[in-house]
Amino acid sequence: MPRFAANLSMMYTEHAFLDRFAAAARDGFRAVEYLFPYAFERAEIAQRLADHGLAQVLFNAPPGDFDAGERGIACLPGREAEFRRAFVEQALPYASALRCPRVHVMAGLAPEDGDPAALRATYIGNLAWAAGQAAGAGIDVLIEPINTRDIPRYVLNRQDDAHAIVAEVGAANLKVQMDLYHCQIVEGDLATKLRRYLPTGRVGHLQIAGVPQRHEPDVGELHHPYLFELIDELGWDGHIGCEYRPRAGTTAGLGWFAPWRASQGNAGPPEVSLTPTGGGLSAARPGGPSQGSAR
Numbered sequence: 001m002p003r004f005a006a007n008l009s010m011m012y013t014e015h016a017f018l019d020r021f022a023a024a025a026r027d028g029f030r031a032v033e034y035l036f037p038y039a040f041e042r043a044e045i046a047q048r049l050a051d052h053g054l055a056q057v058l059f060n061a062p063p064g065d066f067d068a069g070e071r072g073i074a075c076l077p078g079r080e081a082e083f084r085r086a087f088v089e090q091a092l093p094y095a096s097a098l099r100c101p102r103v104h105v106m107a108g109l110a111p112e113d114g115d116p117a118a119l120r121a122t123y124i125g126n127l128a129w130a131a132g133q134a135a136g137a138g139i140d141v142l143i144e145p146i147n148t149r150d151i152p153r154y155v156l157n158r159q160d161d162a163h164a165i166v167a168e169v170g171a172a173n174l175k176v177q178m179d180l181y182h183c184q185i186v187e188g189d190l191a192t193k194l195r196r197y198l199p200t201g202r203v204g205h206l207q208i209a210g211v212p213q214r215h216e217p218d219v220g221e222l223h224h225p226y227l228f229e230l231i232d233e234l235g236w237d238g239h240i241g242c243e244y245r246p247r248a249g250t251t252a253g254l255g256w257f258a259p260w261r262a263s264q265g266n267a268g269p270p271e272v273s274l275t276p277t278g279g280g281l282s283a284a285r286p287g288g289p290s291q292g293s294a295r
Helices: 017-026 042-051 080-097 117-134 157-169 180-186 190-200 224-235 250-264
Strands: 001-009 031-035 056-058 100-104 138-145 175-177 203-208 241-242
Touching: 001 056, 001 250, 017 042, 017 241, 031 241, 042 056, 042 080, 080 100, 080 117, 117 138, 117 157, 117 175, 138 157, 138 180, 138 203, 157 175, 157 190, 175 180, 175 190, 180 190, 180 203, 190 203, 190 224, 190 250, 203 224
Parallel strands: 001 031, 001 241, 031 056, 056 100, 100 138, 138 175, 175 203, 203 241
Antiparallel strands: none
C-alpha cells in the first residue's frame, strides 16, 4: 500500500509552520516533507517529529537566495564554494539531526547568457562532490526534473536527462526525485515512465499533485488511483510526497486520502541509520528561505 508524506510547505498553511506537524499527524500522516528547515532550530523540529510520531523523509538543500528568485545554485559556475559550504554546514547537519535519509539539491536557473556545457559540468561536479559528502552519513542526494511553466529556465526538466546525469556521476546515493506533476506537464506517459524507471532502483522519491492546477490528486487530468496501484505493482516501498496546494482547507480536501489512511501505520524507526559525517559539520544558524512554494 502506498505510504504518503504530507508536504508541510504547501499543505496545512492555515497553521503556523511548527503547528503543521501536529495537524498532519491528526489527519493520519506518518511522514512529512517540506522545502527548507533552516529558519528553525534542528532540535525544535526534531521534537515536533518525535512528539507526533512522524518520519522526516525529505527536504531541500539551501537554494541560494530563494527570496530573490534563485532556485538552486548547483549548476552555476563560480558559486561552487557557496553551494558546498551550505551543503556541509546546513543540509547535512539538519538531515542527521532530523534522521532524514534524503536531501534534494535544486539545480538552478540557466542565466540568459549561460553556456549549457559549463552549466552541466558544474552541476555534475557539485553533485558528485555532494554525493560523496553524504554517503558517509547514509544520506541520498536527489535531483528533480521540474517543468519550465512553473519555473522558467530551470535547467533540469526531463526524466531521461536526470537519469543520464545519475549514470554519469555513478554514485550509488545519487537518485532521481520523480514528481509526477512535473513529469506529466513536460512529458506525459506516466505509467510507461514509472514502469521504466522504478525497477532501476534509481528513483529515490515520488511526489504527486493534480494536473494542471496543482490541487489535490483527485482533481485534474490524472487518475491517481490507477497510478498508485501501478506503483504498488512495481514494488515501490518508499514514500509518496503530497506536494500540492489544497483548494480550501487541507483537512477538508483529504477525501482522496481516506482509502489509504488506515494503512499508513506508525512512523517507526528511520529508514536508514544516520551518523555524523564529521569534518566540517559546524552548527547551522537558523534562518533561510520561507516555507512558500518553490515551484
